[in-house]
Amino acid sequence: MSVSNILQPDSAPRVSLEQSSSFRNLGHTLIEGVLSPIEIEHFRKVINDAAYRYNTEQRKLEDRDTYGKAFLQVMNLWENDEEVRCFTLAERFGRIAAELLGVDNVRIYHDQALFKEPGGGFTPWHQDQYYWPLDTNNTITMWMPLIDITEDMGMLTFASGSHHDGFAGDIPISDESETALQKYIREKGYPVTRASAMKAGDATWHYGWTLHAAPGNNSAVTREVMTVIFFADGARVTEPRNKHQHNDRQRWLDGLEPGSIAASRLNPLVL
Template sequence: MISPKTPVLNSFIDVDERQISNFRLHGHVLLPNILQANEVAYYRNIIRQAAYRHNTETRAMQHRDTYGKAFLQVMNLWNTDEDVKQFTLAKRFAKIAADLLGVNHVRVYHDQALFKEPGGGFTPWHQDQYYWPLDTTNTVTMWMPLIDIDVELGMLTFASGSHLDGFAENIPISDESETALQKYVAQKKYPISRAERMRAGDATWHYGWTLHNAPGNSTASTTREVMTIIYYADGAHITAPQNKHQETDRNRWLGGLNPGQPANSHLNPLVY
């Protein structure tokens, strides 16, 4: 049951034409004040509790691989927690996603808590859409810190304009993707861009093909708490998986629907 104290996030925020233009040109944009102070304080507590309750990573930092050191990762919390569901399925966020993409309706792919622990490692260069068997480029990830953050905590960093070139390398996020895609970014001479600071409740938004990474968390005692939601345009179809990770995603986040079918499983609600 939803708590009566749960803030309802169904009021809309206007995204101006300059922000939309910057998003489509550069492949990413920072939008401030998506949540008000009382809203982010409430949902930070809810998401933290759910993320740690469902976290399955028990290895000490020194025993993890590069991906494991990058963050604690817990997905689809909306499907297990009624209060988190109010966050992930919020019309406020979904309307922004639709406006940025220039589409009428969007669906949720999945949500994802990304908690980079003190001393946590860097996040290698990667493209989110490497994992998604979808036939659309109208995909976007909202990346929202639940606390105030700066570069020291692991700020998301983008290769601006990289989304325009689409698929780069058939490599999952790893040491190998860091090496190969760092070389690719240098060869393409993409400008590198990141915010110096973000406040809790701000959010960056990036296309599924936008190359991005993040430095490690160099603090001794502060966890970078971030919540993400992935959206895609309604009407997309499932594609034949191009790698084992897309096959896993097809079964795990797209309800096992077959290639060629509309991507509209019960795990992908229409949110706007």
């Protein structure tokens, strides 16, 4: 199959006013049919091949901690695989991200395959942007299943509206974040929502500050998901607030100094 069409922004579904409003107000939205069945079939194979080739997790599920049980996580596949690069750097995704954020251009932060194995555990409540030393709130994660998924396979779950309050606590994803942020969500009264099902090639999009989690995978098949994180062009690197941001600055921003424009070789302009 030729993959050239995925590089074209105009081949994507248009972002509706309802989706844009949902994203701005709730902090997340679902856009169906971002990839066609033929396209997702192609990229599912590409991403699976790369994810299992570069996966370093060899422990049995029962021997891992809560974070390890949540999913197999393989990051920045686009750096090492030219076909995954066609996926991650697709202008189609960049255009949707830019439209939802209301900005002209976006850059890549990183991609990651998140494969929740059969019997895989829950993903604790967390905020993505806790990890990112960036000076903008215009950050967005695309979360795309590579197969049809249902709620019992580990559907992404959101605390709607939580992005409006920004930083929710100095706590990384863990058992502790699950307990503390569940309490925070109850106290704030955020509605907890998730889709009941998604087709392969559909995608959810959420702000970096939107609190989210996922239940365990109670099915007999692996929940295959690919994610891409974008941020608005022109953002600057901030002084790391925790060890995770220090590590992110070195790895995903290629060691750029605080105050620099976040535009390293690892953060190409997508749109």
